[in-house]
Amino acid sequence: MTADPQSGPLLSVRDLRTFFSDRQGVIARLLRRKSGEVRAVDGVSFDVVRGETLGLVGESGSGKSTLARTVMGLVPATGGSASLDGRELVGLRRREWRPLRRRIQMIFQDPASSLSPRFRVSFLLREPYVINKVPPDQQASVDELLDMVGLSAEQANKYPHELSGGQARRVSIARALALHPEVLFADEPTAGLDVSAAASILNLMRDLRDRLGLTYVLITHDLNVVGYFADRIAVMYVGQLVEIGLGDRILAHPRHPYTQALLACAPVPDPHLNEGHLDNVLGGEIPSPHDPPSGCRFHPRCKYADPRCTDEVPRLEDLGEGEMVACHHWRRLDLTPQPPVEATAAAAAVAQTTL
Amino acid sequence: MAVAARDGKAAAVRAPAAGGALTRLGRLIREVARRPAGLFGLIVICLLLVVVVAAPLVAPYSPYAQDIVHRLQGPSLHHLFGTDELGRDLLSRVIFGARIALGVAIPAVLIAMFVGLLTGLISGYLGGGTDQVAIVGMDAIQAFPAVILALALLAVLGPSLRNVVIVIGVALAPGYARVVRAMTRAAKQNQYVEAELSLGASTTRIAVHHLLPNIAAPLFILIAMDIPSAIAIEAGLAFLGLGVPPPSPSWGALLADGFSYVLISPWAIIAASAALMLTTLGFAMLGETLRDVLDPKLSGTRRRRKKR
Numbered sequence: 001m002t003a004d005p006q007s008g009p010l011l012s013v014r015d016l017r018t019f020f021s022d023r024q025g026v027i028a029r030l031l032r033r034k035s036g037e038v039r040a041v042d043g044v045s046f047d048v049v050r051g052e053t054l055g056l057v058g059e060s061g062s063g064k065s066t067l068a069r070t071v072m073g074l075v076p077a078t079g080g081s082a083s084l085d086g087r088e089l090v091g092l093r094r095r096e097w098r099p100l101r102r103r104i105q106m107i108f109q110d111p112a113s114s115l116s117p118r119f120r121v122s123f124l125l126r127e128p129y130v131i132n133k134v135p136p137d138q139q140a141s142v143d144e145l146l147d148m149v150g151l152s153a154e155q156a157n158k159y160p161h162e163l164s165g166g167q168a169r170r171v172s173i174a175r176a177l178a179l180h181p182e183v184l185f186a187d188e189p190t191a192g193l194d195v196s197a198a199a200s201i202l203n204l205m206r207d208l209r210d211r212l213g214l215t216y217v218l219i220t221h222d223l224n225v226v227g228y229f230a231d232r233i234a235v236m237y238v239g240q241l242v243e244i245g246l247g248d249r250i251l252a253h254p255r256h257p258y259t260q261a262l263l264a265c266a267p268v269p270d271p272h273l274n275e276g277h278l279d280n281v282l283g284g285e286i287p288s289p290h291d292p293p294s295g296c297r298f299h300p301r302c303k304y305a306d307p308r309c310t311d312e313v314p315r316l317e318d319l320g321e322g323e324m325v326a327c328h329h330w331r332r333l334d335l336t337p338q339p340p341v342e343a344t345a346a347a348a349a350v351a352q353t354t355l
Numbered sequence: 356m357a358v359a360a361r362d363g364k365a366a367a368v369r370a371p372a373a374g375g376a377l378t379r380l381g382r383l384i385r386e387v388a389r390r391p392a393g394l395f396g397l398i399v400i401c402l403l404l405v406v407v408v409a410a411p412l413v414a415p416y417s418p419y420a421q422d423i424v425h426r427l428q429g430p431s432l433h434h435l436f437g438t439d440e441l442g443r444d445l446l447s448r449v450i451f452g453a454r455i456a457l458g459v460a461i462p463a464v465l466i467a468m469f470v471g472l473l474t475g476l477i478s479g480y481l482g483g484g485t486d487q488v489a490i491v492g493m494d495a496i497q498a499f500p501a502v503i504l505a506l507a508l509l510a511v512l513g514p515s516l517r518n519v520v521i522v523i524g525v526a527l528a529p530g531y532a533r534v535v536r537a538m539t540r541a542a543k544q545n546q547y548v549e550a551e552l553s554l555g556a557s558t559t560r561i562a563v564h565h566l567l568p569n570i571a572a573p574l575f576i577l578i579a580m581d582i583p584s585a586i587a588i589e590a591g592l593a594f595l596g597l598g599v600p601p602p603s604p605s606w607g608a609l610l611a612d613g614f615s616y617v618l619i620s621p622w623a624i625i626a627a628s629a630a631l632m633l634t635t636l637g638f639a640m641l642g643e644t645l646r647d648v649l650d651p652k653l654s655g656t657r658r659r660r661k662k663r
Contacts, residue, residue: 113547
């Protein structure tokens with residue numbers, strides 16, 4: 001993988017699995033009803049090197065958030081491993097996690113509800129230090145934290161419900177960064193924000209990355225967001241990685257049909273370009289990880305599927321240089337001339353002139 | 356006026372935003388007093404509290420002083436409520452009875468609240484096996500009507516003021532545990548709990564700092580609503596002879612004694628039931644008004660805000 005041979009990957013995830021069992025009552029268990037499993041994360045492996053930004057994309061329900069929460073130790077892993085700078089994270093007890101919390105942090109999806117409602121911003125910003133018993137000389141002041149995320153000092157006296165979505169998001173970021181983590185998981189950092197607030201949050205995150213040398217794992221379903229500043233992109237589908245590679249390459253030349261379909265779904269801000277563009281749109285819904293399709297999990301929605309896809313599970317094929325894809329037919333398929341915006345525009349222009 | 360009322364309520368609901376705890380309490384009381392039922396409840400409870408605190412000053416006689424010659428009298432200038440079968444002044448007994456009623460009900464409800472709060476928080480937050488055990492425990496207690504359970508327990512423990520308090524506390528605790536458990540489970544879903552966890556916060560810290568404040572308000576409502584139940588249970592136990600032992604002037608005991616002589620003089624029963632009724636009504640009304648003020652979502656279809 002792309003691991004820098006000198007330092008090794010900062011975060012390394014291997015065959016990570018998170019299954020949720022269907023909770024059943026005492027009686028159902030006595031009657032030996034088969035209890036189901038939801039394989040939210042099913043054998044995911046990737047590395048993140050220091051200073052890079054990995055974009056983790058996929059539809060809702062593909063297991064992105066669960067993956068992050070598993071790595072963060074908020075959800076117990078069923079198997080596999082995740083290590084931070086060589087330290088295993090899976091199966092750690094809470095006490096063992098403590099010192100690592102300072103190195104790996106996460107910001108959560110919903111800006112409004114990820115701040116405890118009864119406390120002022122100043123309390124919330126001091127909380128990371130109180131919880132982790134950080135000595136005062138290593139603490140940043142509330143003002144410094146607010147300033148870091150571009151908020152004015154007056155915000156310190158506000159309660160979360162008095163903040164706008166963007167402001168709340170900034171407070172969350174400040175809280176996560178208060179401990180000077182090396183790795184930051186960002187779960188849909190732009191969710192619930194309007195376009196301009198989202199853009200300013202992304203700018204802030206990029207500035208902070210450059211300034212503090214942060215390593216991001218950016219979880220999103222929005223390809224415009226990853227395209228904006230992810231170095232590499234990993235595409236998830238029903239709990240598994242289907243493709244991973246350099247951001248520019250994936251956006252320009254997707255290898256997996258699912259990636260291609262995702263790209264085709266990404267909104268293009270010109271209504272005239274949308275015709276034809278939407279031909280590749282994904283039909284149907286993401287299958288339930290409770291009962292994933294046989295063979296390639298994408299086959300029921302894949303227009304290139306053949307009998308082999310129904311029977312045989314495609315391996316995640318390592319193409320070298322950190323490029324991987326899990327598709328039987330990727331070599332055969334010519335997905336490369338992804339309808340780029342210019343091409344579609346040209347085609348539309350041609351169509352118009354011929355009319 | 357309606358606008359002012361709404362502002363006041365909003366401030367009371369969005370408590371943390373407004374100044375100190377005292378200002379908030381003052382605002383809450385004003386908001387409660389604005390409603391007729393709430394005003395009635397407040398007045399009754401304030402009167403009751405005054406009577407309880409100043410019982411020896413307010414009561415014209417000692418509740419234990421017998422005057423056999425003037426037994427079973429009706430109301431007169433000497434004995435405003437009349438006298439009982441031993442010639443004791445009923446007004447004084449009712450007044451001292453309030454001490455017993457509240458002296459039992461308030462500690463009992465507080466015990467119920469603390470026990471319920473603890474079990475509810477633990478079982479709601481931890482879930483799983485702990486939760487199941489707690490639920491079975493609550494079900495076991497709630498399977499009996501409160502009075503029957505209290506009777507059975509008292510029969511085992513023996514009647515005394517302390518035991519009555521404990522028994523009523525136990526009987527009422529599952530109600531609190533259930534409410535707290537349900538609210539904890541709901542509050543636990545909030546993303547800030549996960550955010551706190553990812554910062555490394557301990558279970559205790561999350562429960563005390565981040566869950567408790569969000570479930571406190573309904574508990575006050577429940578307390579106000581449960582005090583009348585506790586008073587009624589206490590009176591019931593005393594009526595059956597298993598409450599605070601005689602000669603303590605528990606309202607239930609007054610009823611029981613009066614019941615034996617009801618054909619000769621109904622005044623003991625009238626006095627005791629009037630006291631019981633007023634008190635329970637007062638607390639119930641306060642509780643309902645509190646609920647309306649604190650949590651408008653919970654109140655029924657009744658129009659709450661009166662236009663003036």
